[in-house]
Amino acid sequence: MRVILSGGGTGGHIYPALALSEAVLHHEPDSEFLYVGSERGVEANIVPKTGMPFKQLVVQGFKRSLSFENIKTIRLFLKAVKQAKKIIREFQPDVVVGTGGYVSGAVVYAAQQLHIPTVIHEQNSVAGVTNKFLSRGATRVGIAFEMAKHEFPKGKVVLVGNPRAQQVANIKSHFSWRTLSLRDDRQTLLIFGGSQGAPAINLAVLEAIPHFNQQTYQVVIVTGPKRYQNMLDLLTEKQIELSDNVRILPYIDNMPEVLSETSAIVSRAGATSIAEITALGIPSILIPSPYVTGDHQTKNAQSLVDAGAALMIKEPDLSGIKLAEASDKLLLNQDFGDVMAAQSAKIGMPDAGDRLYALLLDAVADKAE
Numbered sequence: 186m187r188v189i190l191s192g193g194g195t196g197g198h199i200y201p202a203l204a205l206s207e208a209v210l211h212h213e214p215d216s217e218f219l220y221v222g223s224e225r226g227v228e229a230n231i232v233p234k235t236g237m238p239f240k241q242l243v244v245q246g247f248k249r250s251l252s253f254e255n256i257k258t259i260r261l262f263l264k265a266v267k268q269a270k271k272i273i274r275e276f277q278p279d280v281v282v283g284t285g286g287y288v289s290g291a292v293v294y295a296a297q298q299l300h301i302p303t304v305i306h307e308q309n310s311v312a313g314v315t316n317k318f319l320s321r322g323a324t325r326v327g328i329a330f331e332m333a334k335h336e337f338p339k340g341k342v343v344l345v346g347n348p349r350a351q352q353v354a355n356i357k358s359h360f361s362w363r364t365l366s367l368r369d370d371r372q373t374l375l376i377f378g379g380s381q382g383a384p385a386i387n388l389a390v391l392e393a394i395p396h397f398n399q400q401t402y403q404v405v406i407v408t409g410p411k412r413y414q415n416m417l418d419l420l421t422e423k424q425i426e427l428s429d430n431v432r433i434l435p436y437i438d439n440m441p442e443v444l445s446e447t448s449a450i451v452s453r454a455g456a457t458s459i460a461e462i463t464a465l466g467i468p469s470i471l472i473p474s475p476y477v478t479g480d481h482q483t484k485n486a487q488s489l490v491d492a493g494a495a496l497m498i499k500e501p502d503l504s505g506i507k508l509a510e511a512s513d514k515l516l517l518n519q520d521f522g523d524v525m526a527a528q529s530a531k532i533g534m535p536d537a538g539d540r541l542y543a544l545l546l547d548a549v550a551d552k553a554e
């Protein structure tokens with residue numbers, strides 16, 4: 186199968202597309218892929234590292250208020266559609282897949298105009314603007330939350346889950362905490378604020394470090410690439426020392442491997458993070474970002490809390506003490522952590538990659554009819 190993948194702007198859109206390619210390759214090992222991303226998006230850094238061919242377009246998002254910038258956005262969009270058509274004609278895909286973000290708007294729209302089968306994947310419980318726009322012309326729509334169904338045209342929506350879930354569930358991890366000078370015989374709490382990092386989480390973590398320093402479990406704090414230096418500066422300014430069970434990193438590139446060796450998680454409630462956490466049945470403390478469309482991260486987190494699969498701390502209530510208490514609850518109260526892990530695993534959809542692959546086949550077959 187020849188597949189063009191497009192999704193960008195944030196890890197939550199990019200990793201599912203890459204995970205889908207693994208599922209496709211599992212079924213059709215001679216498949217070929219081309220990833221089309223935006224020049225300025227993080228995909229320009231993430232995708233080439235995987236070895237997948239990568240092409241770039243110049244796009245930007247709409248401003249919510251009326252502005253001259255939006256005229257430039259439309260001009261860039263039309264130019265990107267033209268370039269995308271050229272790329273599609275050259276690559277001759279069987280199907281074009283969009284996983285969200287502005288760039289997928291141009292690529293999938295171009296494919297629709299060229300009458301190539303298109304599949305969009307919506308990771309969230311609340312549909313993104315680009316996916317809604319594309320859904321009218323899409324051949325199939327894969328969703329990860331039943332709740333999102335009513336936002337798309339009937340007849341083409343299928344609940345598939347998030348392919349990243351299957352990737353993390355199936356990985357044979359060779360990761361050892363010793364690579365970070367930590368121990369493999371201890372429980373490990375991993376803290377990260379989505380793919381970009383979250384200042385509010387970093388600040389609460391800073392307050393909690395003196396507590397973490399005293400624990401029998403170890404703690405790995407991921408700040409987000411752009412917030413790492415600031416975190417180190419704050420540690421120096423506040424004269425906070427790290428003991429040998431606590432580490433701070435800017436970003437983790439090999440998250441699927443690391444997650445499979447993780448005992449508990451503190452994180453934002455982005456859809457892809459949640460898919461990973463539940464695929465592995467990891468107990469978690471979710472701190473939803475209040476700055477996203479329709480407050481969808483709170484809805485994502487609430488669905489886990491309702492199932493007894495996670496604890497939630499809302500950002501206005503977040504503090505070092507709250508974080509330390511909740512972390513101890515998951516890691517030091519064995520029964521509590523075990524029950525939560527089992528509930529989390531019940532929600533996971535570890536065959537999501539295969540389900541989305543089946544949707545691609547459907548879309549291609551539709552065209553052939």
Ligand SMILES: CC(=O)N[C@H]1[C@@H](OP(=O)(O)OP(=O)(O)OC[C@H]2O[C@@H](n3ccc(=O)[nH]c3=O)[C@H](O)[C@@H]2O)O[C@H](CO)[C@@H](O)[C@@H]1O
Pocket residue numbers: 195196197198200285308309349377378379380381407435436437438439440453454455456457458459461474477482
């Ligand atoms: C602020 C914002 O708009 N967030 C959205 C964005 O979040 P964001 O990009 O943070 O999305 P997610 O939490 O869904 O996914 C983060 C991804 O980055 C990976 N990761 C994270 C840290 C790290 O060091 N290394 C690493 O690989 C995680 O394993 C995961 O695969 O897209 C999601 C999916 O559309 C939405 O639900 C989120 O609401």
